[in-house]
Amino acid sequence: MTVTGTVTVRLKEGVLDPQGQTIRRALEQMGYTELGSVRTGKTFEITMDAPDIATAQTRLQEMSAKLLANPVVETFAVEVHA
Amino acid sequence: MRVGIVTFPGSNCDYDAFAAFRHVLGCPVEFLWHADPDLKDVDCVILPGGFSFGDYLRAGAIARFSPVMKSVIAFAETGGLVWGICNGFQVLLEAGLLPGAMRKNASLRFVCDWVRLRVENVKTPFTRGCRPGQILRMPIAHAEGNYYADTEVLGELERTGRVVLRYVNADGVPARAANPNGSRHSIAGIVNAQGNVMGMMPHPERAVEAILGSADGLALFGSLLGVGVAGSGTEIGPGRPAERRARV
Numbered sequence: 001m002t003v004t005g006t007v008t009v010r011l012k013e014g015v016l017d018p019q020g021q022t023i024r025r026a027l028e029q030m031g032y033t034e035l036g037s038v039r040t041g042k043t044f045e046i047t048m049d050a051p052d053i054a055t056a057q058t059r060l061q062e063m064s065a066k067l068l069a070n071p072v073v074e075t076f077a078v079e080v081h082a
Numbered sequence: 083m084r085v086g087i088v089t090f091p092g093s094n095c096d097y098d099a100f101a102a103f104r105h106v107l108g109c110p111v112e113f114l115w116h117a118d119p120d121l122k123d124v125d126c127v128i129l130p131g132g133f134s135f136g137d138y139l140r141a142g143a144i145a146r147f148s149p150v151m152k153s154v155i156a157f158a159e160t161g162g163l164v165w166g167i168c169n170g171f172q173v174l175l176e177a178g179l180l181p182g183a184m185r186k187n188a189s190l191r192f193v194c195d196w197v198r199l200r201v202e203n204v205k206t207p208f209t210r211g212c213r214p215g216q217i218l219r220m221p222i223a224h225a226e227g228n229y230y231a232d233t234e235v236l237g238e239l240e241r242t243g244r245v246v247l248r249y250v251n252a253d254g255v256p257a258r259a260a261n262p263n264g265s266r267h268s269i270a271g272i273v274n275a276q277g278n279v280m281g282m283m284p285h286p287e288r289a290v291e292a293i294l295g296s297a298d299g300l301a302l303f304g305s306l307l308g309v310g311v312a313g314s315g316t317e318i319g320p321g322r323p324a325e326r327r328a329r330v
Contacts, residue, residue, distance in 0.1 A: 015230065018188050018264075067147070070140055070176065072183035073230055 003050050005060045006079045009069045010041040044068055056080045083307055085109055086124030088154070088170075090116040090145045095131030095167065095287060102287040103128075107303055116148040126163035126306060127154050129170025131223070131285060141184060141226045142172030151177060163207055164279045165306070168224055171271070171281030180274055180281045181239070182231035188264025192225040196295070197262055197284055199270050200250040203243045206273050208280045211305035217254050218247075218298040220289035222262055227283040229265035229272075236266055247271030247282055 011017050017039050024038035046063075050056035060078045069076040085103050089096045096113065103109040112122045116134075121127060134145035145151065151173070158164045158179050166174040174180045187193055198219055201212040212218075231239065239245050247270040251260035256268035263283070271282030286299030303309075 016185065016188070016264075018186055018190050018228075022190060067139070067143065070143065070183050072175075072181075073185065 001050065001052075001082065002047060003053060003056045004081045005044075005046045005048065005056060006081075007044040007046065007060060007064050007068050007076055008041060008079075009043070009064070009074050009076045011039060012073055012075055015073045042068075053080050053082060083109060083125045084112065084123070085126045085128060086112045086114045086121055087128045087130055088114045088116060088150055089130075090132070090134035090148060090169075090173075092134045092136055093130050093132035093169070095169075095285065098285070099128050099130045099167070099287045102290045102299065102303060106290045106300070107307060107309065109307055114150055116145065116150050119149045119153045121150075121153050121157055126165060127157060129154070129164070129166040129173050130287075131168030131170060134169055134173065137169075137226075140172075140176065141169060142174075142176040145169075145173045146176040155179060158274075158279050161276065161278050163306070165208060166279075166281040167287065168222075168227075168283055168285060171283055172226065174279060174281040179279050180272055181235050182229055182272070184226045185228040185230050185264075186226050187224070187228050187262070192223070193227070193262045194223045195221065195262055197222050197270070198250050198252065198254070198260065199247045199284060200254055200256075201246070201301075202248055203246045203273070205243070206246055206277050206280060207306060208273070208302055209246055209305050211309075212301050215254065216301065217250065218286075218289075218301055219296045220284045220286055220299055221295075222284045224263070224283055227263040227265060229263075229269045229283075231266065239269075239272055240267065242275065244273050244275070245269055245271075246273050246280060247284070 020038040020040045057080050064076040087099050103111045201216045204212050249261045249268045249270050251257045261268045273280045286302045289296035289299035
């Protein structure tokens with residue numbers, strides 16, 4: 001079957017995110033003064049063939065750990081939809 | 083010594099490195115192609131600067147899985163000399179041959195400038211011809227040179243002398259204003275535990291002749307090739323004459 005996976009990559013907590021800080025400052029200047037922090041990340045929409053959801057989940061997990069995220073500074077989450 | 087320079091799609095300092103080794107130092111050089119695992123029996127592999135695979139995903143992340151990198155990793159693991167410059171440093175980090183990762187510059191800008199580097203360890207194959215604390219002037223040109231490693235890894239790097247090059251000010255002291263990208267501990271270059279793999283963000287291959295504004299890069303190239311290099315390595319910048327030349 002064809003399934004769709006969404007991989008979300010985020011910077012680890014404690015890793016400085018200068019892009020996020022800059023965006024936060026811009027939002028503040030626009031009047032959104034209620035902000036705590038802004039952290040940036042990436043999402044990947046991936047379609048693939050898989051015998052079942054669990055296999056797709058395992059494969060995407062592997063791809064994320066190997067290439068999509070850098071475990072030194074990033075974490076990732078995988079979601080699979082039929 | 084025979085040197086191999088890897089060309090990835092998007093490498094743009096491969097010919098600068100070639101010119102430094104071949105034309106300035108008279109060293110035999112081979113080009114190595116990213117899709118070909120053959121290292122052509124070279125003694126040292128250079129991963130040059132540039133934007134391999136367009137810096138897509140993360141700088142160096144895709145190049146790290148090139149066929150040639152399988153051979154480079156095996157070569158490094160058996161003690162082969164590997165030197166990553168700028169994008170090459172990013173590839174080495176992604177490949178896990180060196181610890182840590184690069185973040186975007188703290189300024190969020192691509193920084194193209196001259197920096198001063200202090201040589202912190204002269205016991206590596208890349209710096210053995212330098213004096214301890216020698217100051218080298220060379221250019222940088224990168225958007226992701228903001229070196230990061232967690233505090234534990236940084237502590238280990240510092241304790242074991244693996245921070246080889248640090249950004250410093252005119253007094254030779256690390257300072258916030260002299261750190262061009264926000265890298266932790268003002269780190270510009272590090273080596274692996276065995277000392278055979280070095281990564282650095284500045285471009286020594288762009289500082290090998292007086293006409294380029296500095297010839298201080300020769301201190302590193304000379305170290306690698308075992309060639310003496312004259313001069314003190316201070317106060318050379320764009321527009322200033324440099325007297326030093328490699329004694330080949």
